Amino acid sequence: MGIKGKFEVEYEINCNGDILHEIFSSRPHNLCEMSPLNVHSCELHEGEFGKVGSVLDWSYTLDGQQQVGKELIEEIDEENKLVRFKLIEGDILNEFVSLTSIVQTIPKGESLSGIRLTFEFEKIHDDGHYPTKLIDAMIKITKDIEAQHQPTSI
Structure with a gap:
């Protein structure tokens, strides 16, 4: 068995948290418009957008390489503004x-x-990569959302 681990980052953005939560929980397909260099498509494979148990097909760029993946929405917690996705198929599972x-x-x-x-995560091989590229990509995506949803000052 490979190394099991958990990476976590926290940072601030100048954007309403409710909007961000809504995008990731109910409108992930809109990420293609908000971050087109990073997210190329998000299609519903099974279920409904915004519902636990639904499966999403993704096409995205990671570290300059176009990749695909299929994710299961495992949890949507409205009170804590949290969404949990589990990767069930995709290029990344060649490493994890x-x-x-x-x-x-x-x-x-x-x-x-x-x-x-x-x-x-759990890595396939102990000497394999950690998911830092994924964190970098997600930060880029949230920064793109921030750029489009900054509050206007009067």
């Missing part, structure tokens, strides 16, 4: 036995939010 990603928004005011990204 399992990979779960969690996106949580933490409201810090009307227009300021914290983002906590967590990746729980």
Whole structure:
């Protein structure tokens, strides 16, 4: 068995946390428009957008390489603004036995939010890569969302 681990980062963005949570929980297909250099498509494979148990097909760029993946929505926690995805198929599973990603928004005011990204994983080989490229990609995506949803000042 490979190394099991958990990577977590938290940072602030100038965007309403409710909007971010809504995008990741109910409208992930809109990420293609908001971050087109990183997310190329998000299609519903099974279920409904915004529902636990649904399966999403993704096409995205990771470290300059186009990749595909299929994720199961395992949890949507409205109270804690958290969405948990489990990768069930895809290019990344060439390096990992399992990979779960969690996106949580933490409201810090009307227009300021914290983002906590967590990746729980098991590597196939102990000397294989850690999911740092995924964290970098998710930060780029959330920064693209931030750029489009910054509050306007009057």
